[in-house]
Amino acid sequence: MESENNYRSLENPTEDIYTAAVRLRVQMLNGEPRGSVLHTKLKTLLVKLLLFICGALVAAIVLLVIYYFITIKNEDIAVTRQQNDSFMEQELRILQSEIATLSQRNTELSTKLSALEKQCSALEKSSQSQTCSMCPQGWLLLNSKCYFFSSNKLDWDSSRDNCTSMRGHLVIIESEEEQNFLQNELNRNGLESYWIGLTDSAVEGHFVWVDGRPLDSRLSFWGKSRDGKLQPDNWNQNGQHPNGEDCVQLHMKQNYTGWHDVFCSRLRKRICEMAAKAITFNMRP
Known part of the structure; x- marks a missing residue:
C-alpha cells in the first residue's frame, strides 16, 4: 500500500x-x-x-x-x-x-x-605654325626686343661695355611705346635714373645712338630740369667740367622725368637691349 x-x-x-x-x-x-x-x-x-x-x-x-x-x-x-x-x-x-x-x-x-x-x-592660321620671341632669363620682352635693367651702377662707358659683353647694347629708344614701357618699368623698380645709349661726346649738340645712327628729333623725349629749362642743357657745373654733359640718362623723379644729359662719369644703373630670338614651332600633329 x-x-x-x-x-x-x-x-x-x-x-x-x-x-x-x-x-x-x-x-x-x-x-x-x-x-x-x-x-x-x-x-x-x-x-x-x-x-x-x-x-x-x-x-x-x-x-x-x-x-x-x-x-x-x-x-x-x-x-x-x-x-x-x-x-x-x-x-x-x-x-x-x-x-x-x-x-x-x-x-x-x-x-x-x-x-x-x-x-x-x-x-x-592655316599653317598651324607659331613663332615665339624668346629672351634670356632676367630680361623683359617688348615686341621683338629684350631689355635688361641692371641693379648695380657704372659710368656711361663701362655701362656700354657691359651691355656689349652680354651681346647687347645700351638701349636705343625708337618709339613712344618703347619710351612708355621703359618708364613704367622704372616706376616699378623705384624712381631712379638709368643710362641709355645716346651721347654727343663726339660733336657737341649732335646726339647719336651707340649704333652710330643720329637722333631723330621727332622721336626724342627730353625732360625738364629743376628750374624748368628743357634738356639738354650741357651744364658744366660752373666750369668744373669744361666738356659739359655728353651722356644721356632716362631720368625718373617725382617732379621731372624724361631724357637728361649728364656727366658721363656719373654712376648710374643701365638699360641694355638686344634683339629677341625668334623660334618657330610646327603645331601640326
Whole structure:
C-alpha cells in the first residue's frame, strides 16, 4: 500500500521531478520497500534529470560559443573599420596635399603660358605654325626686343661695355611705346635714373645712338630740369667740367622725368637691349 502511495505521489502534478526524486532517494536509503516499478521510475527520472542538465549545459556552451564569435567578429569589424578610417584619412591628407601642389603648379604654368602667349604670335592660321620671341632669363620682352635693367651702377662707358659683353647694347629708344614701357618699368623698380645709349661726346649738340645712327628729333623725349629749362642743357657745373654733359640718362623723379644729359662719369644703373630670338614651332600633329 505504501509503495502505491509513493507512486501516486510521483504522479502529483504539483510536485517537481527533482523534489520527487530526492524524496524517493531518501525513502530508499531509510530502508523503505523498493518496488520494481518505483525503482524503474526513479531511474527514468534520474536519466531525464541528467539529460536535462546535459542539454542545458550544451545549450549554454553553444550560446557562449555564439556570443564569443559574435563578440570577436564585432571587435574585428571595429578594428578593421578603425584601420580603414585611419587609412582613408591618411589617403585624404595625401590627396589634399597633391591637389594643393597641382593647383600651385597649375598657377605657375598658367602664368608661364600667359607670358609665353605674349611672346608668341601665329604666322598663318592655316599653317598651324607659331613663332615665339624668346629672351634670356632676367630680361623683359617688348615686341621683338629684350631689355635688361641692371641693379648695380657704372659710368656711361663701362655701362656700354657691359651691355656689349652680354651681346647687347645700351638701349636705343625708337618709339613712344618703347619710351612708355621703359618708364613704367622704372616706376616699378623705384624712381631712379638709368643710362641709355645716346651721347654727343663726339660733336657737341649732335646726339647719336651707340649704333652710330643720329637722333631723330621727332622721336626724342627730353625732360625738364629743376628750374624748368628743357634738356639738354650741357651744364658744366660752373666750369668744373669744361666738356659739359655728353651722356644721356632716362631720368625718373617725382617732379621731372624724361631724357637728361649728364656727366658721363656719373654712376648710374643701365638699360641694355638686344634683339629677341625668334623660334618657330610646327603645331601640326
